[in-house]
Amino acid sequence: MKVNTGAMLSIRSIGSVILFFSLVESLTLPKAPQQKDYLNVTQKFLENNIRDVATVAFAQFIQEATYEEITGLGEQMVHHRDKCIANVQLPECSQIAIHVMQDKICGVKELSNKYRLSECCTNDTSERRLCFFQRKNVDVSFLTPFQVPDPEKGCQEFEEDQDAFLNHYIYEIARRNPFVFAPTLLSLAAHYKEVSTSCCQEENKHECFHTKVTTITNDLKDISAKQQNLCGVLRQFGPKGVKLLKVVEISQKFPKIDFKELDILLKDVPTMIDGCCEGDVVHCFHSEAKMINYICSKPDSISSKIRDCCQLTAPQRGECIMIHSENDDKPEDLSLGAKIFTEGDDVCQHLHEDKENILTEFLYEYSRQHPELPLTVLLSIGVMYEKLLERCCKTENPKECYGHGEEEFLRVTAETQAITKLECGYFQILGEEGFLNQCLLRLTKKAPQLSPQELISHSQKLAASFTKCCPLGEGQAFACVDNAVRLILGELCGINKNRTINPSVDNCCKSLPAFRSWCFNNLTADETYTPPIFLPEVFTFNITLCQKMEQQRKRRELIVNLVQQKPLSAVEQVMQVLSDFSKMMDCCETEERETCFKEEIMNRTKAVLAHHGLIYLHL
Incomplete structure (x- = not known):
């Protein structure tokens, strides 16, 4: 990622891989007297947890790699640390961490060949960094869904070797969230350790884990969307785009902050985010620690609501302040x-x-005057x-x-708020599943090139955000919905510039985040789209349809497949087919369900689809 390259090189070329101290010294934030001790604590944390820190970096760089392969690379970093502690003057000990880690990956030829890393490994360090960044994949459908271990088995593993148990958890969440910042992932892992310690003492371990791990998982989803969005903004709009976004976020969270102090905080934000997004885990830790330490050194002039957060240690402190703390009064x-x-x-x-x-x-x-407004x-x-x-x-x-500027600002605010109110009205009428179907139908028409899995995922997130936001009341719902939609559209648009969907969607994705939702709302069906060859099996159903979850999955896939076959079909046509699809569930009530599905469902499906002109009669 090429952002302010000269400044980045001047910052990063100084750092030592293993002691890392001088990297921090080059950052522009002024030091308060108590900062040195905390930065030393952060340094000690990195040294003592190098295996976990390295696991985050390696798992995000090579998401396909097995745990054993990532562990092998982690052991190399532990050996590297020990060697440099013994003799810091060795030439390899003057390199920055991300270059050493990528050297380790490229040094294992079987690994680089197996995961098609040769192109990255033949580049010089700056191009190699960009290459590794660009191969990070947000779509992790190629990985099996992550399952929390069975509580009984998990607790046994936890008690036998806590470090190995947590390191495996870090590997699993890091590879599935390649743009979540390393301090955040390790903070969540620390929460998971607390949950494991607590739940393994409970009689009903299953219920305890289910309740508490769900909270961590939901936190991870929310944080992943926000940090991934930051990476996308930096990649597409450069340091200025990130700076403006952070001006709003910090001003709303800390309305007491003086502009000069805000300006000091903002100076290092783009390079911090750049390092965190690229996977420069050490730079990410140090730059975040420096910024958080500066905030904690000024509780009276920045915020009085972060005192408890500031008592925490790395890496929980940053997560507590920037993600979970309340906006100040x-x-x-x-x-x-x-x-x-x-x-x-x-x-x-x-x-x-x-x-x-x-x-x-x-x-x-x-x-700072309008903390209630969406970003x-x-x-x-x-x-x-x-x-x-x-x-x-x-x-x-x-x-x-x-x-007359204020009048214009109020007009735009009112118009956007009216849209949210209207959408929440639709949501209340349709319910979550009905609203999801509408989102899926509209989104597929606008971006039919996307896979059914991605279209369903984005639509589920939209419906879930309305479920969460609309009951909050008109004022809070406005910001909640708008901020959620911004993150979902950011995920749809992707991080790398080379993603193309169709000309209209691509044009919306190139627009500033402030105007994306307006752009997407005004999109019509993509008239440049060519439907795929009809596959009969896509519209073939069997007895598994009698299972509620399978029925729900098939209904959603049916919407996508119908629209992808006939993208210009009327909404009413598709909704009627869904209604007829629901009536076909009569087979589930018969004794000869398998025979019913074999003989009746296909014929009735073809007839219904043909009747509505959604597939061709020669079927």
């Missing part, structure tokens, strides 16, 4: 700060002198403000012109 009279940007006399002079910073400062003021709405208001000034500052009376 909004100070009084924040509207005065925002009004300067729409009522001040010297706005155009400020624009002329520092165009980039005026947008950042405006977003800072407006975001995308605030970003779109920021873009509107920038264009407003560019237009108004060319007029004879700029102040009169940009003085």
Whole structure:
């Protein structure tokens, strides 16, 4: 990933693989007196947990690799650490961690050949990093679904060797979440250790694990979507895109923060995220620790609600502050700060002198004033403000012109909120499954090139987000829905620039995250799409359809397959076929179910589909 390459090289070329200290020293955040001790603690954590840290990196680089293969690479890193502790002057001990790890992968020829890594391994270090990054695969359907071990067996393994048990868990979640930052994964692993310790003492281990591991799994899904989205924003829109996004996030979470302190925090954010996304686990740990330590050194001026989080150690501290802590209370009279940007006399002079910073400062003021607004709405208001000034500052009376800005911002907010209210209304009428079917139908029409599995996955997430958000009440539902849709569309668009779906969808994916949902809402059926060759087995059903979960799966696949066969078919046609599909379940009530399915279902299916013009009569 090429982001501010010169700055990245100057930061990273200093670090030592095993002691890693000088990497931290190069970051721009000022040091508070108590920071040195905490950074040493972070360093000790890395040294003592090098096997787990290496497992995260290797499993994210080679998702297909077996646990034994990843363990072998991890042992090489342990050996490397021991060798460098004995003699830090060795040439290989001056390299940064990500280069050493990728050297280890490329050094095992059987491994690089087996997993088609030769192209990456023949490149120089900077191109090799990008190559490894680009082969990270968000779609992990090639992996078997991860199952938490049977509690009885798992507890036995946990008691016999906690380190090995947790390392295997780290391997499994890292390979399935290639863009989740290393500190986050190890923090979740620490939670899993706490759950295992607690549940293995319970009489009903199954219920305990089911309840508590579900919470960790849901956390992982949410965090994965957010951090993957960050990687996508950085990849597509560069440091500025990430900076604006983080201005909104940090300003909403810490509304008391002074702009100068916010600016200090923002300086290292793009390179931190770049390292975390690429898999530079050591850089990721150190840069996050430095930022979190700075925040914790200023509880009075940044946030008073993070004191408990700041008592934690690496890596739980960062996760607690940035993901789980509440937004701080909004100070009084924040509207005065925002009004300067729409009522001040010297706005155009400020624009002329520092165009980039005026947008950042405006977003800072407006975001801390409006913690209830979704991130995308605030970003779109920021873009509107920038264009407003560019237009108004060319007029004879700029102040009169940009003085109407707040009216425009409120209009956009109201329009977006109205859409959410309308969608939640549909959701209440249709229910989760009915709403999911509608999402699936609309999404398949817009992006029929996607696989049924991906279309169903995105639609399930959309329906789940409405289930979670719509009952919250109009104000909270607005931000909840909008932020969820932003992350789902980010996942659909992917991280690497070379993903193409169809011209219309690709165009939406290239638009700023603030405007993606508007773009997708306005898409119609893809008229460039050529339906695939009809496969009769796709519309073949058998006795397994009598199982509720299979029936649900087949119904969803049927929607995708129908639309992919006839993408311009009317919504009513597809919904009628679904209704007829449900009536076909009569076979499940007969004694001769197998015979019924063999003789009746196919004939009735063909007749129904042909009747609605959704497949050809020669079937």
